[in-house]
Amino acid sequence: MGSDIAAKHELDRAVFGRKWKEVAEIFRDHPQIQPTKITKSEDNALHLAITLDAPEATVIGLIDHIVKNNPEVSMEIIAAKNKQHDTPLHCAASRGSTSICQRIIQVDEKLVLELNNEGETPLFLAALNGHTNTFMYLHSVCRQKIATISRKNGDTILHCTIQREYFELAYKIISLYGGDGEKNIVSFENKEGITPLQVLASVPSAFKSVSCLLSEDLGVEQLKNDDETQNQDVEVGNSDSLKIDDAKAEQCLHVHGITTKIGSIKKIKEKHLWGRLIMEKLLHLNSEYKYNGNESQIARWPSGLNEQQQQQCSLRPSSTSLNRTQSLNEQGKSSSSKKDHKSTALLVATKYGLLELVEKILEELPVAIYDKTEPKKRNVVHTAVQKRQTHVLKLLMIHPLWDSLIEDVDADGNNVLHMAAFLPKHMPWEVHGSAMQMQYEAKWYRYVKERVPAYLYAMENKEGDTPEEIFVAEHKKLLKESNEWIKDTSSSYSIVAALTAGVTYATSYTVPGGTNDNTGRPALEGQLALNIFVVSIFVSFCFSITSLAAFLAVFSSRKQPDDFRRNLPLKLCFALTSFYVAVVSIMVSFCSAHSLEVEPRIRDRVMPVYSLIIVPLFFYTLVQIPLYWDLLVASFTTVPQPRLAGESITMTVPKKRSKTT
Numbered sequence: 001m002g003s004d005i006a007a008k009h010e011l012d013r014a015v016f017g018r019k020w021k022e023v024a025e026i027f028r029d030h031p032q033i034q035p036t037k038i039t040k041s042e043d044n045a046l047h048l049a050i051t052l053d054a055p056e057a058t059v060i061g062l063i064d065h066i067v068k069n070n071p072e073v074s075m076e077i078i079a080a081k082n083k084q085h086d087t088p089l090h091c092a093a094s095r096g097s098t099s100i101c102q103r104i105i106q107v108d109e110k111l112v113l114e115l116n117n118e119g120e121t122p123l124f125l126a127a128l129n130g131h132t133n134t135f136m137y138l139h140s141v142c143r144q145k146i147a148t149i150s151r152k153n154g155d156t157i158l159h160c161t162i163q164r165e166y167f168e169l170a171y172k173i174i175s176l177y178g179g180d181g182e183k184n185i186v187s188f189e190n191k192e193g194i195t196p197l198q199v200l201a202s203v204p205s206a207f208k209s210v211s212c213l214l215s216e217d218l219g220v221e222q223l224k225n226d227d228e229t230q231n232q233d234v235e236v237g238n239s240d241s242l243k244i245d246d247a248k249a250e251q252c253l254h255v256h257g258i259t260t261k262i263g264s265i266k267k268i269k270e271k272h273l274w275g276r277l278i279m280e281k282l283l284h285l286n287s288e289y290k291y292n293g294n295e296s297q298i299a300r301w302p303s304g305l306n307e308q309q310q311q312q313c314s315l316r317p318s319s320t321s322l323n324r325t326q327s328l329n330e331q332g333k334s335s336s337s338k339k340d341h342k343s344t345a346l347l348v349a350t351k352y353g354l355l356e357l358v359e360k361i362l363e364e365l366p367v368a369i370y371d372k373t374e375p376k377k378r379n380v381v382h383t384a385v386q387k388r389q390t391h392v393l394k395l396l397m398i399h400p401l402w403d404s405l406i407e408d409v410d411a412d413g414n415n416v417l418h419m420a421a422f423l424p425k426h427m428p429w430e431v432h433g434s435a436m437q438m439q440y441e442a443k444w445y446r447y448v449k450e451r452v453p454a455y456l457y458a459m460e461n462k463e464g465d466t467p468e469e470i471f472v473a474e475h476k477k478l479l480k481e482s483n484e485w486i487k488d489t490s491s492s493y494s495i496v497a498a499l500t501a502g503v504t505y506a507t508s509y510t511v512p513g514g515t516n517d518n519t520g521r522p523a524l525e526g527q528l529a530l531n532i533f534v535v536s537i538f539v540s541f542c543f544s545i546t547s548l549a550a551f552l553a554v555f556s557s558r559k560q561p562d563d564f565r566r567n568l569p570l571k572l573c574f575a576l577t578s579f580y581v582a583v584v585s586i587m588v589s590f591c592s593a594h595s596l597e598v599e600p601r602i603r604d605r606v607m608p609v610y611s612l613i614i615v616p617l618f619f620y621t622l623v624q625i626p627l628y629w630d631l632l633v634a635s636f637t638t639v640p641q642p643r644l645a646g647e648s649i650t651m652t653v654p655k656k657r658s659k660t661t
Contacts, residue, residue: 007026007029011023011033011036011038014026015045015049015052016048018052018054020049020054020055020058023045023049023054024061024062024065027045027062027065027069028069031065031066031070034065034066034073034077035073035076035080039082041083041084042081044077044082045062046066046077046078046080046088047080047082047086047088047091049062050088050091050092050095050097050100051094051095053095056100059097059103060099060100060103063078063103063107066078067107074107078104078107078111079108079111081114081116084117085115085116085117086116087111087116088100089104089111089112089114089122090114090116090125092104092134093123093125093126093129093131093134093138094125094126094129094131095129096130096131096133096134098133098134098137101134101138102137105141112138112141113142113148118151118152118153119148120148120151121142121148121149122138123138123139123142123149124148124149124150124151127157127160127161127169127173128157128164130161130166130169132166132168132169132172135157135172136172149177149185153190153192154188154191154192155190156185156188157173157177158174158177158185158186158196159188159190159194159196159199161173162196162199162200162203162206162278163199163202165205167206167271167274167275167277167278168270168274170196170274170278171274171277174186174278174281174282174285175281178285186281186282186285195286195345197279197282197283197286197345198344200275200278200282200357201346201348201349201352201354202348202352203275204353205271206274206275206276206278206279207272207279207354207356207357276356279356279357283360283364283365284364286364286365343373343374343383344368345361345368346358346362346368346369346380347373347380347383349361350383350384350387350389350392351383351387351389353389353391353392355391355392355395358392359395362395362399369399369401369405372410375411376411376412377410377411378414378419379405380405381393381402381405381408381416382408382414382416385416385420385448386420386422386424388424388640390639390641391641397451406451406452407456409459409461412461412463413460413462414461415452415459415467416448416456417445417449417452417456417457418459418461418465418467418470420445420447420448420449420467420471421445421467421470421474422470423474423478433627434478434482435482435485435486435564435569436569436630436631436634438478438479438481438482438561438564439564439565439568439569439634440640442564442565443634443638443640445467445471446565447638447640449467471561472561475561479559479561482559482564483559486568486572487555489554490552490555490572491551491555493547493576494548494552494555496579497545497548497551497579498544498548500540500579500586501541501544503586504540504541504544504582504586504589505541507537508537508538529592529593529596530596532589532592533589533593533596536585536586536588537586537589539581539582539585540581540582540586543578543582544578544579544582544586546578546582547575547578547582550572550575550578551579553571554572554575557571566635569631569632569635570635572631573628573631573632573635576627577628580621580624583617587617590613591610591613594610595607
């Protein structure tokens with residue numbers, strides 16, 4: 001008994017010290033302690049050896065010792081479950097060790113269908129952690145059985161691989177499990193009613209790429225599996241089928257002014273390409289809008305569309321349109337009973353500004369244009385306006401149903417202009433500071449207002465508020481912060497500009513070298529340095545007075561929301577420009593005046609020292625350029641461009657499991 005206790009202590013020490021040779025020796029010499037639970041989570045030595053990255057040969061050797069020395073209980077040890085109900089096969093699948101999985105399955109093939117507390121099989125964990133080769137092996141073992149490809153919360157392996165951006169593996173999963181019928185994984189919804197297509201729509205990196213390479217140059221066709229091989233084993237390599245020409249990539253980077261490694265660009269392009277291929281597959285196999293005989297309504301075209309308009313809507317959005325909003329409320333389409341408080345793929349893609357996916361969905365599934373959020377009942381135009389997705393809105397403007405879409409109202413009676421008036425929870429614009437945020441918000445409201453019917457301006461929602469009233473109420477705090485920033489900036493610069501004007505005025509009457517007592521003319525009249533001094537001090541005085549007047553004009557302006565669109569920013573830009581010219585001129589005047597005081601014999605040696613005066617000017621310029629550039633660009637930008645929101649759809653997908661106990 002005492003020897004067993006000592007052996008257990010030795011086993012604990014060897015396992016946690018990762019001394020795998022000692023572990024193997026203890027397994028061989030003391031087979032009676034092989035079933036021992038080591039951790040509070042009830043892991044045995046085999047669990048830990050796999051989780052702690054013991055060499056595969058060592059783990060296989062431990063399994064051999066178990067089978068050889070403990071034949072009566074070998075199945076029990078290898079099938080042992082910890083508190084998470086993970087078997088050693090679950091651990092091997094999470095690790096991505098195909099050889100360990102093979103050895104365990106040789107002992108007990110039924111383990112491939114065991115579920116842990118989350119309802120996950122080893123196959124699921126291999127997919128969850130992106131281990132393609134291990135996944136393909138486990139699939140080959142259990143494909144003839146009823147393999148569980150989803151967990152308790154309804155997330156399938158396709159949900160998880162797309163959400164974690166394992167796009168190549170996701171494409172293989174679609175090929176293996178995307179057949180017609182009830183087993184079509186593409187149409188599976190989790191308990192939140194989220195489909196894989198909606199998950200893809202919440203992954204902006206799948207469609208965002210910094211490249212100018214054509215898909216034909218990347219071997220797209222080499223990645224597509226024929227329909228005949230979808231139910232066969234798919235041999236997966238290391239993405240060698242993606243052939244990206246380094247020379248073209250370098251040329252592209254040079255054109256776009258991007259400095260990075262070619263390998264990084266290849267990875268971005270591969271991800272973008274896989275995302276596009278997955279999108280095409282999901283849309284092709286999607287059955288969300290198909291009539292299945294159990295729904296009360298089927299997807300159909302609005303009665304107002306003629307045959308030609310239906311064909312246009314089936315292909316690509318065009319400029320023809322309907323007139324009435326009632327058609328949107330009356331049109332039915334098949335929908336899942338689980339769609340409460342969730343959005344469809346089109347609405348999610350619109351929310352994140354994925355133009356490529358939005359365009360593809362409208363092309364492949366034109367009836368999706370009628371999708372609405374639950375329970376607010378907001379259509380795709382409402383979503384695009386609310387999330388400030390300009391490029392998506394431009395696409396919808398040429399849709400045949402544009403007129404009906406913009407006349408529609410949500411469950412609270414808000415129209416499209418109300419959506420533009422609401423202040424978003426996150427800052428969608430690529431700007432910094434409350435003033436520029438206010439500027440872009442005012443621009444966005446005006447942009448939407450110019451594109452909707454005039455009667456929407458005065459339309460009240462169920463609370464009795466017009467869009468204008470909502471805009472004022474929603475932006476009250478932002479407007480106050482913007483006014484404070486404008487006042488602080490203009491007042492601070494006004495003080496410095498006044499000081500500069502006073503200094504230059506006084507300096508203009510102090511002539512370097514003095515004046516001639518007889519004529520009153522400068523004693524150094526005719527010298528180049530004196531001429532430079534006189535001109536520069538005059539320029540500095542004029543521009544300092546101009547900047548002072550401009551800053552005071554900004555300070556005393558009304559500072560209403562519409563003033564922030566262009567009036568105030570341009571005034572501020574003009575004031576900053578004038579002040580900068582005044583500062584540069586006063587520095588030039590100092591250098592020219594000082595050079596007249598230096599002895600001629602050492603003047604050439606002192607001249608290079610004047611370059612040091614550029615240092616403070618450089619720091620001032622470095623600090624002011626971002627503000628100046630943002631103000632200037634925002635002032636002349638007609639259509640505000642949003643940034644890409646990085647949020648992802650809420651899913652109960654856990655993180656990769658750490659290799660610790």
